[in-house]
Amino acid sequence: MIFCPLPGKPLVTQGFGQNPDMYTPFGLAGHNGIDFGVPEGTIIYAPHDGIAKVVDDGTNGYGLSVTIEDSKRQSVLAHLSKTTITNGQTIYQGDPIGESGKSGNTSGPHLHWTYKILKNGVVQNKDNGFEGAVDVTEFTRLWLDQDLHFDAEFADTAAEYLSMAFPATQYLQNPARHS
Numbered sequence: 001m002i003f004c005p006l007p008g009k010p011l012v013t014q015g016f017g018q019n020p021d022m023y024t025p026f027g028l029a030g031h032n033g034i035d036f037g038v039p040e041g042t043i044i045y046a047p048h049d050g051i052a053k054v055v056d057d058g059t060n061g062y063g064l065s066v067t068i069e070d071s072k073r074q075s076v077l078a079h080l081s082k083t084t085i086t087n088g089q090t091i092y093q094g095d096p097i098g099e100s101g102k103s104g105n106t107s108g109p110h111l112h113w114t115y116k117i118l119k120n121g122v123v124q125n126k127d128n129g130f131e132g133a134v135d136v137t138e139f140t141r142l143w144l145d146q147d148l149h150f151d152a153e154f155a156d157t158a159a160e161y162l163s164m165a166f167p168a169t170q171y172l173q174n175p176a177r178h179s
């Protein structure tokens, strides 16, 4: 299962394979990923587990990007404004990995996500016109937000619960929760 790197109902601004004319100069048959329209500073979450690689290409290409890879798959999350992880760090699905931005070669703030299938660490179908990148939208699960406690709706009959306090042995607080 792959999670969308953005919670809620993300806005796709450029789908996989679009605009071949724009990508031919890069040797691609079209857009090699998915673009999401998000304001700068939006928190980005790991779509799956893996080892992180942080690359900062400055004003070129993907700008500040995080690649998350295990033996079976690889995600590149690009044009970030900052990242909270370090090179070589083990990442788990749903971990916040940084914030979106407009670093690198981009006309404005958005999140670019490239997904590739790997076998024993080797990118598959490298000659598919997209250097192995695939459209993974049908396998990607949208998620509404990080936790039930803050984001569920509570009926009047649950009002009592909302004003209760629990010790750490009874309530698990998520230190990574964003504000």
Ligand SMILES: [Zn+2]
Binding pocket: 014, 031, 033, 034, 035, 111, 112, 113
């Ligand atoms: Zn893109």
